[in-house]
Amino acid sequence: MxxxxxxxxxxxxxxxxxxxILGQDPYILVVTGIGGGQEYSERFREWGGALVTAASEKFALPAANIIYLGEDVDADPRIRNRSTRESIDQAFANLASSTQPGDHIFVVLIGHGTFNAGESRFNIPGPDLTAEDFGLYLNQLADRQVAFLNLASASGEFVSALSGEGRTIVTATKTGREGNETIFGGYFIEAFTGEAADLDKDGRVSVWEAFEFARIEVTREYETTNRIATEHAVLDDNGDGEGSTELAEAADGRLARTMFLAADxxxxxxxxxxxxxxxxxxxxxxxxxxxxxxxxxxxxxxxxxxxxxxxxxxxxxxxxxxxxxxxxxxxxx
Known part of the structure; x- marks a missing residue:
């Protein structure tokens, strides 16, 4: 010994x-969907803006590595384009052409989701996008390490649709039927904007750390307000399409520990x-x-x-x- x-x-x-010497950084695409009302539009924009600020200021990602699409381009000067299908098409095309195999790409969806006739959708201005649509987008990023983070309601079905090698999939809900407003997204983003989620104190926050932080905070909020939890976040990174809600002894989590919103x-x-x-x-x-x-x-x-x-x-x-x-x-x- x-x-x-x-x-x-x-x-x-x-x-x-x-x-x-600091060099290349990860890439991030943040998409805030349609709010359907001022309260939600402002909340989604606040979450998206906070994450973009953390990426650029706290984790020093170059502006060229950050794509921010939103419902209202006039509400924040950092929003490149409205979050329509056409803009999202172009964003993934840009990521496919500007990144290299092995690069880490974060895709973050913030907004409302729906689940109808067995199909999950992310609500955006104009025609919504399905999990299968995003699957086609991710196919353009072969050989990259992708963290796909759907923080919307009714997002659970994205796990089985998108799970695959080299992908870390996080959804705010376990199934598409968990369609109520979710709070997971706010805590997940707080993990990157604050300091509490950096468990190993290395100055970076992994997707694993952010997921655990947000999961615990969501549980605490429901318990302290005496409400029954209507959302159960899931993480899948071993490609089996099942996902896990608690990572301590789960088959998932190994890849998520290596995905950071900051350059190694x-x-x-x-x-x-x-x-x-x-x-x-x-x-x-x-x-x-x-x-x-x-x-x-x-x-x-x-x-x-x-x-x-x-x-x-x-x-x-x-x-x-x-x-x-x-x-x-x-x-x-």
């Missing part, structure tokens, strides 16, 4: 991290450098960091001896990679 002294030494080496600083550094050797070292570091995260997720689930041994190996590998990065930076600077 690893000694405390050896583990401490490995941790010190690993945490002497190289300061990465190590991969950003890899993309930003013009030196192939340094870029390869940053990619190697990112791989080790990802394996560390995956191992930590297994804490308590695998024998302690195995956990400690694998942790020591990874921390030493990370420390050696950091040293190699520092050495290469000294050579080229």
């Amino acid at each position: 690893i000694s405390r002294g050896a583990l401490a030494s490995a941790i010190l080496l690993a945490t002497a991290a190289v300061q990465p 600083p190590t991969m950003a550094a890899a993309h930003a450098t013009n030196d192939p050797k340094l870029g390869a070292l940053f990619e190697q570091k990112a791989d080790v960091e990802q394996r560390l995260k995956e191992l930590r997720d297994l804490s308590g689930l695998i024998p302690q001896d195995r956990y400690d041994n694998e942790l020591e190996e990874l921390l030493v590998e990370l420390a050696l990679t950091n040293r190699a990065i520092q050495a290469r930076e000294s050579e080229i600077n």
Whole structure:
């Protein structure tokens, strides 16, 4: 078993991290649908605007990586176009042409949903869009990592329709029949605009963290107001089309833990450098960091001896990679 002294030494080496250069960021498409009344229109616009502000100001996404479509283009200067079918068509075409395989793309729907004759729809100005319509859009983004977040009512059927490899699907409701007004969306967006959802305090919020934060807050609100819950959010990221409402021991959640509305600083550094050797070292570091995260997720689930041994190996590998990065930076600077 690893000694405390050896583990401490490995941790010190690993945490002497190289300061990465910021580079590429994820992409986000925010669509606020038709409100059907001033109260809802203002609420949806408030949620959409807050998320766009967090993306640009808190997580430093470039303006070119943010597409914001809304019901009223005059209500917020950041809204590019009205959220019609034609504008959404163009937005997905732009994402398909401007992103590369492996990029992380967030699609966020904020508004009302309906469920009729076994079909779920997202309500927008003009003809509504079905889950199948969005499936065709997502097919344009093959080889990208996609987080599709439908925060509307009656959204549950989107899970089975859109589930697939490389996709994290979140819906505010478990079925299409949960058609009442939902509060999940507000808390989900608050997870990104605030600080409380950053459970590991790494300065970023994953989709997994946002989902858990919002789920807990929704439960708390219904309980404190003595109401029966009429919404049950679902997350699916293993491609089985089933989804999970609680992630602690669920089959879902692994991919969602890797989806952040902020650039991975190590991969950003890899993309930003013009030196192939340094870029390869940053990619190697990112791989080790990802394996560390995956191992930590297994804490308590695998024998302690195995956990400690694998942790020591990874921390030493990370420390050696950091040293190699520092050495290469000294050579080229």
